Amino acid sequence: MSIQPIEVPKWGLTMEEGTLSRWLVEEGQSFSKGDELCEIETSKIANALEASFDGVLRRIVVQPGVTLPVGALLAVAAPTTVDDTAIDAWLAARQGAAAAVAGTVAPVTTAPVAAAQPEPEPVVSAPQQTSQAPIDSVPAALRGATPDDMPATVHALRLAQREGIDLSRIAGSGRDGRVSVADIARAVQAAGGQLSPGNPSQTVQRGDDSAVLATPIARRLAREHAVDLRDCRATGSRGRVCRADVQAVLAGRNQRIAGEQGDTMPDLQQGCTQQSMSAMRRTIAARLQASKQDAPHYRVCMDMDLEAMLALKNTLNQATAELKLSVNDLMIKATAHALIRVPQLNAQYDPQRQVVTLFADADIAVAVSIDGGLITPIIPAANRKSLAEISGMMRDLATRAQAGTLKASEFQGGSFSISNLGMYGVSQFDAIINPPQVAILALGAAEQRAVVRDGELCVRRQMTASLSSDHRVVDGALAATFLRELKRLVETPALLMV
Amino acid sequence: MQGTYDVAVVGAGPGGYVAALRAAQLGLRTLLVEKDSLGGICLNWGCIPTKAMLKGAEVLHTCREASRYGVQLQGLSFDIAALVRHSRQVSGTLVQGVAYLLKKQGVTVLSGTARMVNKGQLEVDCDGSLQQVRARHIVLATGARARALPGVAFGTPGIWSYREALQPDTLPQSLVIAGSGAIGAEFASLYSDLGVQVTLLERATRIMPLEDADVSQYMRTQFEARDIQVHTGVSLEQAAPVTAGVECQLLHEDGKRQRITAERLLLAAGVTPNVEGLGLEQLGVTMAGGFVAVDQWCRTNVAGLYAIGDLAGGPCLAHKASHQAVVCIERLAGVEQVEPLDHSLIPSCVYSRPQVASVGLTEQQARLQGLPVRIGRFNLQANGKALASGDASGFVKTVVAADTGEILGAHLVGHEVTEQIHLLALAQQLEAGDEDLARTIFAHPTLSEAIHESMLHALGRPLHQ
Numbered sequence: 001m002s003i004q005p006i007e008v009p010k011w012g013l014t015m016e017e018g019t020l021s022r023w024l025v026e027e028g029q030s031f032s033k034g035d036e037l038c039e040i041e042t043s044k045i046a047n048a049l050e051a052s053f054d055g056v057l058r059r060i061v062v063q064p065g066v067t068l069p070v071g072a073l074l075a076v077a078a079p080t081t082v083d084d085t086a087i088d089a090w091l092a093a094r095q096g097a098a099a100a101v102a103g104t105v106a107p108v109t110t111a112p113v114a115a116a117q118p119e120p121e122p123v124v125s126a127p128q129q130t131s132q133a134p135i136d137s138v139p140a141a142l143r144g145a146t147p148d149d150m151p152a153t154v155h156a157l158r159l160a161q162r163e164g165i166d167l168s169r170i171a172g173s174g175r176d177g178r179v180s181v182a183d184i185a186r187a188v189q190a191a192g193g194q195l196s197p198g199n200p201s202q203t204v205q206r207g208d209d210s211a212v213l214a215t216p217i218a219r220r221l222a223r224e225h226a227v228d229l230r231d232c233r234a235t236g237s238r239g240r241v242c243r244a245d246v247q248a249v250l251a252g253r254n255q256r257i258a259g260e261q262g263d264t265m266p267d268l269q270q271g272c273t274q275q276s277m278s279a280m281r282r283t284i285a286a287r288l289q290a291s292k293q294d295a296p297h298y299r300v301c302m303d304m305d306l307e308a309m310l311a312l313k314n315t316l317n318q319a320t321a322e323l324k325l326s327v328n329d330l331m332i333k334a335t336a337h338a339l340i341r342v343p344q345l346n347a348q349y350d351p352q353r354q355v356v357t358l359f360a361d362a363d364i365a366v367a368v369s370i371d372g373g374l375i376t377p378i379i380p381a382a383n384r385k386s387l388a389e390i391s392g393m394m395r396d397l398a399t400r401a402q403a404g405t406l407k408a409s410e411f412q413g414g415s416f417s418i419s420n421l422g423m424y425g426v427s428q429f430d431a432i433i434n435p436p437q438v439a440i441l442a443l444g445a446a447e448q449r450a451v452v453r454d455g456e457l458c459v460r461r462q463m464t465a466s467l468s469s470d471h472r473v474v475d476g477a478l479a480a481t482f483l484r485e486l487k488r489l490v491e492t493p494a495l496l497m498v
Numbered sequence: 499m500q501g502t503y504d505v506a507v508v509g510a511g512p513g514g515y516v517a518a519l520r521a522a523q524l525g526l527r528t529l530l531v532e533k534d535s536l537g538g539i540c541l542n543w544g545c546i547p548t549k550a551m552l553k554g555a556e557v558l559h560t561c562r563e564a565s566r567y568g569v570q571l572q573g574l575s576f577d578i579a580a581l582v583r584h585s586r587q588v589s590g591t592l593v594q595g596v597a598y599l600l601k602k603q604g605v606t607v608l609s610g611t612a613r614m615v616n617k618g619q620l621e622v623d624c625d626g627s628l629q630q631v632r633a634r635h636i637v638l639a640t641g642a643r644a645r646a647l648p649g650v651a652f653g654t655p656g657i658w659s660y661r662e663a664l665q666p667d668t669l670p671q672s673l674v675i676a677g678s679g680a681i682g683a684e685f686a687s688l689y690s691d692l693g694v695q696v697t698l699l700e701r702a703t704r705i706m707p708l709e710d711a712d713v714s715q716y717m718r719t720q721f722e723a724r725d726i727q728v729h730t731g732v733s734l735e736q737a738a739p740v741t742a743g744v745e746c747q748l749l750h751e752d753g754k755r756q757r758i759t760a761e762r763l764l765l766a767a768g769v770t771p772n773v774e775g776l777g778l779e780q781l782g783v784t785m786a787g788g789f790v791a792v793d794q795w796c797r798t799n800v801a802g803l804y805a806i807g808d809l810a811g812g813p814c815l816a817h818k819a820s821h822q823a824v825v826c827i828e829r830l831a832g833v834e835q836v837e838p839l840d841h842s843l844i845p846s847c848v849y850s851r852p853q854v855a856s857v858g859l860t861e862q863q864a865r866l867q868g869l870p871v872r873i874g875r876f877n878l879q880a881n882g883k884a885l886a887s888g889d890a891s892g893f894v895k896t897v898v899a900a901d902t903g904e905i906l907g908a909h910l911v912g913h914e915v916t917e918q919i920h921l922l923a924l925a926q927q928l929e930a931g932d933e934d935l936a937r938t939i940f941a942h943p944t945l946s947e948a949i950h951e952s953m954l955h956a957l958g959r960p961l962h963q
């Protein structure tokens with residue numbers, strides 16, 4: 001019988017923080033080991049946090065949208081036999097302890113309830129992550145708006161504004177009765193409230209804090225640790241937030257870092273190496289395995305003549321320095337147009353709700369190979385974009401995919417996918433559908449082939465396109481219709497201008 | 499896929515190799531092509547070897563002055579061959595260092611001459627074998643070379659570029675230097691200290707014409723005191739080899755012609771970008787005044803093509819090229835908060851004796867822009883450290899915005915001022931004003947105190963003058 005923390009996991013070496021995107025389990029609901037508890041998004045990946053034990057989710061501490069460092073407390077689990085006050089006490093103790101060990105690396109421990117029994121010290125600089133935790137409270141007697149002509153220091157005015165304090169209700173100790181920050185703190189305490197310097201009154205949440213005056217160091221420190229400068233007291237010269245102000249906020253934040261759960265590897269035969277799966281690989285593995293198991297895949301292939309498209313590509317590239325079109329860019333455009341004409345393929349399928357969503361625009365996900373895996377950045381509304389836009393965007397997305405600087409919104413979603421292995425000299429291949437999409441197009445190389453045209457044998461540059469479709473949603477005739485439409489556009493690319 | 503990269507960089511000078519390092523560091527598959535030595539002109543024939551030579555000149559000068567400190571040196575002699583050896587050795591060491599860094603970051607290095615055959619496609623001639631390379635982004639960083647003058651061609655006996663001036667077999671009796679910018683001024687100082695009779699020619703009305711007028715004036719006095727002949731407002735019309743060396747025909751501003759003869763003539767009249775043979779014309783690359791035209795992110799008008807460093811326009815400085823390299827790569831890799839190069843924040847350093855270092859606007863530039871300015875000055879004659887070191891030549895001049903206290907420009911002359919300029923560059927970058935610098939504690943005794951005093955002077959409260 002114990003209370004256990006649920007914390008921001010560390011997925012991969014470079015992960016420092018994660019944003020909670022949604023809870024998959026509700027307060028009071030029980031879960032088993034392996035169940036998905038919540039979804040967390042990092043700069044590189046969005047993934048579900050799996051439970052490492054059986055339990056009951058008793059208290060959700062963090063709401064979706066909040067960004068937190070690795071090891072930060074997300075929720076509390078405990079058997080139903082543990083009462084709420086024990087959980088409150090545990091939370092207070094945890095936050096007190098966190099403040100004490102701030103900056104040190106503490107292993108994840110399961111704190112037994114007994115350890116939380118001694119009443120914790122009043123928490124001075126605890127993070128405000130939960131409504132149950134002790135928070136700064138301004139007594140009603142002091143609340144209100146400060147009159148304009150009230151003599152007070154700049155810092156005092158700012159603090160008063162932030163906390164909703166009427167400074168005219170506080171006696172100032174400074175020159176000409178000016179109210180200082182210290183005066184406010186004293187008055188609040190005297191009235192039975194609490195206000196501690198450096199204590200943010202809001203949950204740590206990223207926002208536009210660019211208007212806050214801050215030193216370059218403070219700004220950088222704040223950015224790295226996802227501290228909102230608006231939560232910092234400005235004590236620096238010329239009213240700027242300085243390093244110490246950001247550090248004061250940080251000191252109050254839970255800094256526990258879950259130690260890497262170092263898996264012990266079995267002894268290896270000489271010459272062999274083992275690699276643990278990266279977060280990206282694990283995501284790829286899980287998603288594609290599920291897709292292949294759940295969706296009944298079938299393929300339809302079609303050869304397409306590329307002569308006209310290649311001629312168009314060369315004409316445009318030669319005529320315009322600003323343009324560097326690839327076959328892939330043109331195929332994205334043609335596919336987008338074909339999808340608008342055959343909208344049943346421009347869709348997402350939700351098997352739980354038994355609903356297929358058809359999209360008005362073709363948001364085309366394009367598989368890009370990067371070191372250690374692949375990622376599918378999206379060209380949104382490719383049907384409405386010019387070739388120049390698609391080409392420029394694709395170059396940018398592919399480069400940033402490799403550099404790892406894509407934003408989650410740039411590779412999540414999509415209504416259809418394209419995978420192109422043509423540059424490797426592959427003639428034809430089959431791709432696995434990227435759920436919840438219902439089909440994926442696999443493109444081979446543009447290669448010279450001996451073909452018969454009008455009864456004559458001739459050499460033409462051709463490409464084989466293979467469409468993998470989910471038979472639960474897309475029937476063969478529909479897949480064929482799409483390919484026929486794509487072929488028409490590819491072989492008469494002037495249609496892309498219509 | 500062999501021969502396919504995210505980024506291919508052409509030219510391994512301080513622009514190109516830094517671009518390659520940063521790209522590889524960001525995880526991009528990176529190729530660097532160089533036809534000569536890694537490190538480019540900077541490491542091999544510019545910044546670095548000249549500093550090694552100048553150090554030799556400084557040591558010689560110090561030895562000549564040694565008796566002032568009670569050190570008696572007899573039979574002092576100087577061997578130019580040994581100094582050249584030292585200079586070449588330093589370059590060699592640094593080139594190896596660059597090779598190591600590139601390897602460490604995983605940059606593929608190709609030794610050959612690159613030409614663009616199409617957008618995103620390079621053909622690299624590696625000793626006759628042609629290699630095809632594809633890259634999403636191609637960064638051109640081919641630099642620049644010494645500019646020839648009409649009527650004065652390189653290759654003529656007795657006519658040097660910096661390359662020959664860095665490895666003379668023997669010291670000439672006399673040397674004429676055409677151009678008094680950083681390169682001309684450094685070589686004038688170097689060869690003068692080595693005992694060569696130097697004549698310095700400048701077409702503009704003052705030497706080091708890009709510096710503040712006070713700097714030009716001061717340096718002219720310094721040079722002339724060392725028996726360097728200085729001619730301003732004069733252009734070199736012709737130069738021809740004669741028995742005694744090179745005969746130069748000069749045209750003065752007032753139309754008068756003059757002939758002077760020296761054993762050697764060094765052309766230091768600016769540089770010209772290496773644009774030839776790259777395939778720029780065929781791709782329709784837009785040019786600007788002989789340089790490749792680029793936007794604030796170093797993009798050319800051609801899709802996926804970038805230019806950095808000297809090739810993309812002045813100032814032709816190694817640190818400007820390196821900075822552009824980082825800006826260009828970070829921008830294309832999607833690094834957040836990249837800021838374009840601010841030309842007003844590029845420091846400039848001349849390693850003559852005394853040294854010259856500057857950043858930002860000259861007084862004249864500031865006044866021409868109509869900015870209200872306050873000028874702060876301090877002479878090193880009143881600086882304890884400078885006097886103790888026996889070299890008190892030089893001064894500090896600061897141009898401060900009268901209203902905001904912003905440091906608009908700083909102009910330093912003196913011993914090791916090239917190391918001190920960064921404090922002012924930093925102040926500009928962080929928008930620290932005169933009051934901030936005045937509040938900063940400067941250690942005593944240091945040459946940098948002169949900067950502090952100059953700030954106080956600009957604020958109207960100098961303490962030591």
